[in-house]
Amino acid sequence: MVKYPAAALNRTFAALADPTRRRILAQLAQGDRCVTRLARPYAMSLPAISKHLRVLEKAGLLRRRRYGRVHEMQLEAKPLKQAAKWVEEYRKFWEGSLDRLAEYLEKTNKRPRKKGAA
């Protein structure tokens, strides 16, 4: 398996683990948005949104541009690409070799005793 920078994956996955943040990303997928506008759909204070945005920013998932007093947020795809690669690598591996092993184990109802399991 390939090696990935742990700290970056930590931040990316942690950022994606919150539904509000995922929804913010969905909003941004439709175009750049400023903080107030992003905050509009939520029953949540502005500082709360501000914090979510900082989490996303630190994870590198968005970029902030200041135009006077308004901060405009823009999606950034790179860290997601990393995460996607990580997930995809495991997913493929599991779906390939391991699901067949799983089936085998289901049918025989035995466990593999020695190390060459997969």
Added chain:
Amino acid sequence: MVKYPAAALNRTFAALADPTRRRILAQLAQGDRCVTRLARPYAMSLPAISKHLRVLEKAGLLRRRRYGRVHEMQLEAKPLKQAAKWVEEYRKFWEGSLDRLAEYLEKTNKRPRKKGAA
């Protein structure tokens, strides 16, 4: 964009946000393993590992089989498939339409003012 079950994504991404848990998944990708064996490489108590395993289990990322007193863990690909789909969908969208927009903005150094931004 397609709709995904939020609670499941929450749990999956949160589970993946910890490096110990990702490493456990990497171990399991090489074959089923019992708790003690999984714990071996870590400078961490058995209860700590036990907790990590429960997190992964609740996220549906692994299945537990009891053979007497030993609990054997097995990878489960389904929730990861969901997560992969989510990530991939956004990734593609961003890489496609938005990176071009980003470039445009970089060059012109203007911001889009009206709603039809993307």
Added chain:
DNA sequence: TAGTTATTTAACCAGATGGTTAAATATCCT
């Protein structure tokens, strides 16, 4: 200058997270 708007910072709070050690439980072995 004064007032309004956009956003962040500060201080706080409740609950989750990730770890610990000690004890409990379940199973295997003799």
Added chain:
DNA sequence: AGGATATTTAACCATCTGGTTAAATAACTA
């Protein structure tokens, strides 16, 4: 039965997280 092994549960602790409200900062507007 009694002892060793595999794993979990309980109780505890420090830190992180996701929210709040109130105040600070920055920039536009009259």
